[in-house]
Amino acid sequence: MTSLLIALHVLAAVLLMGPVMITVSTYQGQMMKAKDGDAKALGAATTLHRLTSQYGPLSVIVPILGLALFLTNMSVFGTQGRFHVSILLSVIAWVILVALIIPRQKKSLAALESGDSSVDFADHKKKLSMFGGIFNLLWVVTAILMFL
Template structure:
């Protein structure tokens, strides 16, 4: 059963977290370009925001199945797993609080006049840093899942 749960956990991470990370990181440069344009096109921005939102919801499966695997292996108290769970929670918080709302704000501003678009441009620039932190958090979790320092179950 643990092999099945681990398989679902890894597949969910690949299928949901990967696309969210890529879509979120693609959004800022396109947003900056469109906000600076005379007649911005928001179709790509809307698609990237939709991917970020929908796949984030699917991404809830990652920690759910991860906790099930950890419980099955009896390692929920291991430091590497506790840190991974905390970083996962931080990454989810960054996405929900700092990435998705700014994406929505940028899309709304892109449909407005030039002054409104110019006013939101600094937030679109900072979004690059925020999505970079989001990606770095997931990269750290991935490394912890592979290396598992101090784990009694691994290499």
């Protein structure tokens, strides 16, 4: 059972977190190009947001599988603090994604699509870059902790 959970956990991390980490990192650049009237960039920003908002919430599977793995083999995983920290960091990253990144992307994309020029896209870019960087850093640290 442990081997199956490890395989599912790693597979979910690769298939879900990889694309989300990339879309979170590249959305801001396309948003800024779209702000200047680039129709292709608007299409790219729309696609990136769609991927983030669909894969992002599904990525909760990664910490859930990690927690299931942790709980099924407490004698091995329960005594190592790195697994406690990893679960905590992945949950924090997921909350940042769902509570901060996805709503900001949605708001900026709505402004782009409606042509609302009152939106401060530079501020959106800064905040999305900051939260995206924190999100990605938390996942990188979590991945490193898995292999120590």
